[in-house]
Amino acid sequence: MAQRRAFLRRTTLATALALLAPLSLGACGSSAGSSGGADTLRVMDYYTDQPDRGIYAKVLDACGRQNGVKIEREAVAGPALIPKVLQQASSRTLPDVLMLDNPDLQQIAAGSALAPIGDFGLSADGYAKGVVDASTYQGKLYGLQPVTNTIGLFYNKDMLDKAGIEPPTTWAELKSAAKKLTSGRRYGIAFAAPATYEGTWQFLPFMWSNGGDEKDIATPEVAQALQLWVDLVGSGSASKSVVNWSQADVDDQFAAGNAAMMVNGPWQFPVLDKDKSLHYGVVQIPVPETGDTPVVPLGGETWTIPQTGNAQRQAKAAKVVACLNSDENQLALAEQRQTVPTKTALMDKFAAEQPRMRAFTEQVRNARARTGELGKDWPKAATRIYTAMQTALTRGATPAKALKQAQDG
Structure with a gap:
């Protein structure tokens, strides 16, 4: 998504990652871009x-100062990040700290471009299970x-x-509710169902909350x-x-009053808040039956330590990653x-302070x-779903026939 959520921007990801196989990324020796001392880290x-x-x-510079290093940061537009990572892995010029959209991590880790962060004393104890799963590959934590x-x-709120x-x-x-709220040019509900990973992302809460599974989508x-x-x-x-x-x-449809409800994320708050006459609220995704638990997908980015071959710089990089994940910085x-x-442990405090x-x-x-569940094979399942x-x-x-065709195809 253009508004900050780059986890949905990479429709070219599968093509870029196809380059991983011939790169032979394993244990990159001494990275040309990460040689020398550890007074400066590339991020x-x-x-x-x-x-x-x-x-x-601001937070990276603060974490750098806290650990006695200067941060040299490069921000790469979302669609270009993975191709650049693959190129740098091939040329052994990976940065010291690399941020990845969380569904990309396993495919990059599979190419041996990342170091297990447990090697540097880091762990994900106390983190939400889904978050840990997203940064884990073959039993090892990489971000x-x-x-x-x-x-x-x-x-x-006004319409309801x-x-x-x-x-x-x-x-x-x-x-x-959607039927009652539909009137004239106004629809009761709006959601995104394009033929992209974004469409799959929006459907997953309904699929997972009903017991569906990506390993086989041709199920009731x-x-x-x-x-x-x-x-x-x-x-x-x-x-x-x-x-x-x-x-x-x-x-846009919701903000314009053309939909009374919508499925979307909190990254839309700044856009919606521009219209002071728009009064809206947010609830959890509806579930099949009363008492069911909504099961939703996790977005966001994970911070990793590439295999640069420079142990001193990697140790400093680990401290910066730890700093980014401090309680203070998480909140x-x-x-x-x-x-x-x-x-x-931080969620109750956060929800109390940020009720919306x-x-x-x-x-x-x-x-x-x-x-x-599927690790680096997830993109294939996502494509079948959309x-x-x-x-x-x-x-x-x-629906049954469409899912069977997609699963068998």
Whole structure:
């Protein structure tokens, strides 16, 4: 997403990562870009836009000073980051600290470009399980993620109040509310279902909360979740254009009053807050039945220590990564970036201080990593999921048939 969430920007990721196989990244000897002493560390991330660029410049410089090093930072636009990482791995010029979108970590770790952070005394004890899973490859931890994010159900308070409707908590309530709220040019609900990883990301809470699994999407559980979306579009409660909308497009529809509810993330707060007449709230993603637990995907970025071959610099890099993940920095970054701290002990304090983040924070406790089960093969599953979504939503096949075709294809 253009607004800070670069975890959805890399539609070219699969192509770029296909280059990993021939690179033979293993144990990169002495990295040309990381030779010499440890008084300066090179850091690379994809925070090119404000306010994130400035937020991370401040915290990285502070962590550098705390550990007696100067930070030389390079911010690379999201789509260009992975190709650059692959090129630097091949030329042995990787930075000392590398930020990665969390679903990218396992594929980069598989090429031996990253060092297990346990080698430097770091651990993820006390972090949310899904966050740990996202930074783990073949049983070893390769990164630490200070903050995370996910999606929830936004609703227009004025529209729901006028209709006498409470924010829905179950699928049945969601369908009923969306139908009642649909009027004229206004749809009851908006969501993003494009043929990209972004579409898969939006569907995962419905699929996972119903017991669906990415290892095999041709199951009744996944079909039921997809049928929900098909029913919302088929009834006119959601626009047929969802198959082309990004999350930014969905936000535009909601902000303009063309949708009473939407599935989206907290990165939209700054955009929505520009309109002082817009009164909105956020609740957790509705679940199949009362009492079910929503299971949502985790976004955000993890900080890693590349295999530079320079033990002294790696030790300093580990201290900077640890500093980024301190309690103080987790809470500060979460507040400034509309994200959630990843240490579970900090979540209650954060939700109390940031009440509009409560729904996201509660969901993170039970959230899953997209790569948690399939690791570096996740992109194949994500593609199958959005392919089936497109087929079913455009009436090319029933949800069950569309999922079977995608799974077998």
